[in-house]
Amino acid sequence: MACPPSCYRALELSAAFFALPDEEKVKVRRPAEGSKAPLPAGYGRQPAHAADKNEYLVIFDPKLGFNVYPAEPAGFRETVEECHCKLTELGLLIQEILNECMGLPPGFLSDYNNDRSFDHMTAKRYFPETEEEEKIGFSEHEDSNCITFIFQDGVGGLEVLKDGHWVSAEPIDGSIVVNIGDVIQVLSNGKLKSATHRVVRKPEHRHSFAFFFNLHGDKWVEPLPEFTAKIGEAPRYRRFLCKEYQRLRVRNKTHPPARPEDVVHITHYAI
Numbered sequence: 001m002a003c004p005p006s007c008y009r010a011l012e013l014s015a016a017f018f019a020l021p022d023e024e025k026v027k028v029r030r031p032a033e034g035s036k037a038p039l040p041a042g043y044g045r046q047p048a049h050a051a052d053k054n055e056y057l058v059i060f061d062p063k064l065g066f067n068v069y070p071a072e073p074a075g076f077r078e079t080v081e082e083c084h085c086k087l088t089e090l091g092l093l094i095q096e097i098l099n100e101c102m103g104l105p106p107g108f109l110s111d112y113n114n115d116r117s118f119d120h121m122t123a124k125r126y127f128p129e130t131e132e133e134e135k136i137g138f139s140e141h142e143d144s145n146c147i148t149f150i151f152q153d154g155v156g157g158l159e160v161l162k163d164g165h166w167v168s169a170e171p172i173d174g175s176i177v178v179n180i181g182d183v184i185q186v187l188s189n190g191k192l193k194s195a196t197h198r199v200v201r202k203p204e205h206r207h208s209f210a211f212f213f214n215l216h217g218d219k220w221v222e223p224l225p226e227f228t229a230k231i232g233e234a235p236r237y238r239r240f241l242c243k244e245y246q247r248l249r250v251r252n253k254t255h256p257p258a259r260p261e262d263v264v265h266i267t268h269y270a271i
């Protein structure tokens, strides 16, 4: 998928932002409490004890008024807003294509997923690998949303699990990686798979953007009749409220469970 020029510019500008001193970066943060945003907007960094070694900037639909922007580098806000707008259009287009591929009634997904306030984009910078630590930049996971777009600089490190092996998603200039998320996996009763992916660290800093095309938190998610009753198959997941699952997924990061089997994945709802 071709990447809009504003997105490449946004990637370059995010690298300039992440290169600023920490005391400048920490000013760019708005807590979720007291705001209607589903997550804190702006700058964040994985805690020192976390396995993941990256820092990030969370950006919502500019129309919602949740965002905080750095004063530097110049042009950051305009570029990132345009990038968000282009990726929203792309999300709507891919959703239409998916609707057809899934054999759903015309317009089903666009009616069901008709609110853009839980979509968000993260700019990320991964720290270079070290001798002492594990090389993980972002541990293995599936995205909890509908569709994700990723674009990255030339450093590399994104990997996708295929037939039990990690395959590198090599950076291709001007391209976007498109991943299916857990919501589509559940709607399709497991017919479409949410991609298992991770980021390994490299000798240099790595920069990427991920755009999460997401359902509103108040939506219920369950296997659709086209993939169950209409074809005589039993549902493989019980229904859940989207924000409840997202809350559990955020908790995995903020309060990492001691035992790996207690980390919540979509299998939490498997029947």
Ligand SMILES: O=C(O)CCC(=O)C(=O)O
Pocket: 122, 124, 138, 143, 150, 152, 158, 197, 198, 199, 208, 209, 210
């Ligand atoms: O940085 C990347 O390439 C991927 C990030 C990712 O998987 C995520 O934010 O969910």
Ligand SMILES: [Fe+2]
Pocket: 141, 142, 143, 197
């Ligand atoms: Fe991801």
